[in-house]
Amino acid sequence: MAFNIYICGVGGQGIGVLAAALAAAAEAAGHSVRGCDTHGLAQRHGSVSSHLRLGGDALTPRVPEGQADVVLALERLEGLRGALYALKPGGTLLYYDTVYQPITVRTGSRAYPAPGKVAARVEELGGKAVAVAVDGLADPRMQNAALLGRLAALGLVPGLTREVLRGALADTLGGRNLEANLAVFDKAAGAA
Amino acid sequence: MISLRELMTKRDAFTGLTMGNYALARGMAEAGLRVATSYPGSPTPEIGAALLSVPEGERPYYFEFSTNEKVALEIAAGASMNGHLSACFFKSVGLNVAADSLIQLAMMELIGGLVVILGDDPGANSSQNEQDNRHFARMSYIPMLEPATPREAREMFLEAASLSRRLRMPVFLRLTTHVCHARERVDFGPLPEGLPGWEPRFDPKNGPYVPVASTVFPLKEKALRKQDEFGRLMDVSAMNRLFPAASGPARLGIVSAGLPALCAAEAVAGAAAPVDVLKLGCTWPLPAGKLCEFMSAREEIFILEDLDRVLETEIKALAFDRELKCRIHSRRERADLMGEMTPPRAAAMLASAWPDHFKAPPPREAGEEPAARLPQLCPGCGHRSAFHAIKRALPPGAITVADIGCHSMGFMPPYEMGTVLLSMGHSVSTGAGLALGNSSRKVVSFLGDSTFFHAAMPGIVNAVVQDSDMTLVLLENGTTAMTGHQPRAGTGEIGDKIPLPRLLEAMGVKFMRDVEAYKQAELSAALKEAMDHKGFALVVARHPCMLKFMREAKHKNPALKTGRVAVDQSKCARHYTCVAEFACPSFVRHDDGSVTVHPELCIGDGSCVQTCPAAAIVREKPGEGK
Ligand code: SF4
Ligand code: SF4
DSSP states (O other): OOEEEEEEEETTSOHHHHHHHHHHHHHHTTOOEEEEEOOSGGGTTSEEEEEEEESTTOOSSSOOTTOEEEEEESSHHHHHHHHHHHEEEEEEEEEEOOOOOOHHHHTTSSOOOOHHHHHHHHHHTTOEEEEEOOTTOSSGGGHHHHHHHHHHHHTOSTTOOHHHHHHHHHHHHTTTTHHHHHHHHHHHHHTO | OOOHHHHHHOOSOEEEEEEHHHHHHHHHHHTTOOEEEEOOOTTSHHHHHHHHTSOGGGOSSEEEEOSSHHHHHHHHHHHHHTTOOEEEEEETTHHHHHHHHHHHHTTSOOTTOEEEEEEEOTTOSSSSOOOOTHHHHHHHTOOEEOOOSHHHHHHHHHHHHHHHHHHTSEEEEEEEHHHHTEEEEEEEOOOOSSOOOOOOOOOGGGOOOOOOHHHHHHHHHHHHHHHHHHHHHHHTOTTSEEEOOTTSSOSEEEEEEHHHHHHHHHHHHTOSSOEEEEEESEEESOOHHHHHHHHHTOSEEEEOOSSSSHHHHHHHHHHHHTTOOOEEEEOOSGGGGSSOOOHHHHHHHHHHHOTTTOOOOOOOOOOSOOOOOOOOOOTTOHHHHHHHHHHHHOOTTOEEEOOSSGGGGGGSTTTOOOOOOOSTTOHHHHHHHHHTTOOSSOEEEEEEHHHIIIIIHHHHHHHHHHTOSOEEEEEEOSSBTTTTOBOOTTBSSSSSBOOHHHHHHHTTOOEEEEEETTOHHHHHHHHHHHHHSSSOEEEEEEOOOHHHHHHHHHHHOTTOOOOEEEEOTTTOOSOOIIIIIIOOTTEEEOTTSOEEEOTTTOOOOOTTGGGOTTOOEEEEOTTTTO
């Protein structure tokens, strides 16, 4: 059976970098990789998702509903939404605990979920929710690095060790703020 | 990670983990493509990004984003008539714009070859409909290949290019959204040595190229003949792929193509009986021999496809003609004609015919949906400022018409601006129609500036000569923002500047106001004046796309610290105008009722400051308040 990772967040958060680094890491760990990103209008602060499927029996690129082993989210509400859509019983939601209110919350017509609520609803699905946050990030895009660091420390994806993920992150980012990103990765990895 | 430029210029063969659109672009280079044209539209614009990643002087091909899809197609066709291998790509609905010329192309001798690449969008991920462009293949006598993966996108482009050149006819390559944006490892070939030169090889003797009464029938005959010849080649093509059941030839079979075929293959892996899957590489003309052979050897088949009943209709007709005994199943529900195939959906459809072998997955019970997050205008977007100002100026009952572009997001709450939408550039003429005989409700249409050049100019000229009693608001942001900031005509990024007000004046527009969109009071006043004007009036609401502007500013100066605004808590009187009406995504409403500004989102442009009735929004200097 394929190992499915459902990645999600808010358009503009840089989910593409996260997906590219994970895909590269998965290949480095010897998995065959198939995946797919969201492009287009949703990138304007809407919900965005990216899909990654490891293993030769995955022929199609998107994670089917309710079949994600891991849901990886860059924002709390999107983490909950992603888990409700994709997480399978026994799976883990790992999310970066930042809050971007959608318009319905700002106008007061809907509530924004507290961390406890997220944990409880994910438990109802038979899964587990883990939140990560790192203080004092120079750039919100470094939340990607924090998420990958914690993912490595928790060992949620077969073969994606600290070394493999760190290397893939460095390779994906190239020169862009590399030192600072790796420091965030290490901090998040160490705190597990 | 390999850069786009390396992907496009590496001389030797290599393998890389890459997206469908990029794999296709590399395929173009490997095929020795000379001319590529496009109008940007999801899901295809990344093909253009790959082609543009090679600096202009070093490109072995010519590439342009044209003003619209018809222009793009005509340029590619002209180049092909000169002997240059050409390709044209755009989104699904772009084919409607290009159709007037496209429909002629199968009758032309396209000596250089021409591949028309379509980005269809089952699921309407980023389009205004799910139109099934497979119908166009039949109507225009143009063959259609359908890749399902990035790997196949490259391979089938090479195949399409070579067949097109050989038969001197256009060939469609139909991708769908999640083929364009899928990611996998792809084996690439080397780049060709010594491309043919640029000398023009057009010769009317290759034609005729003018379809008029006496030539139409011979030309049509030729088009039909080529179509048949293409079909015969497809019968033996390796692009048709069999996913055989492990236990040897099965009693049951599935016929499919593209991504749905892979969904079928995944669904079959969980089936209780052996089922073979025939994945067609070419869906027009159908490989009739191959299909008959497959059907004759099986007792029952299921035709599995997305959207309309295209394969189904043709294959059932074929089976009828050949008097095949095979029982043919197909999708049953109206809902099956909507949305994109997934392996669980495939299993559910197959279960309707073969309930003993397939199981429809149980519906997922996940409880209450969390708050939806629809796309929004970016922080600082000039359209927000314009909508806020315009909404205040509109009399009750006014009808607002949207066009395609970022501003079409204005139809959602809280703005609810632009409540009718058809197609690129429609807003002027739909507005003119809504204004006919209407003296009681004002009509205001919106239009973006890329769309202006794309398809709105004839409508504007019409509104001018008929003096339609309506107001057109031209939201000028200087780019094609929604699809990723491709340059539009007239900004000076490509070619010379074309100043919009001067052009509009030359087109005969008599009432015109040109306002900076952040100046909300001025814009409201201009709109009122325009609506009071009897006849056609135009207001330009100008502000650069802030997403592009901020990206470029940060690119030039990575250390750039932007300013921000803050809500002065001692002044805030809980009006919530900023959060609920102006609705910049940067504002945060807390459980205690207070409002603050999200430090990660605010860009400090200050267009919100004027909207607060209590004057509680204040500017912070860069670096302050961190
Ligand atoms: S991309 Fe530009 S035009 Fe589109 S919403 Fe963002 S700022 Fe506005
Ligand atoms: S200054 Fe900040 S809060 Fe105000 S409109 Fe601009 S981005 Fe939004």
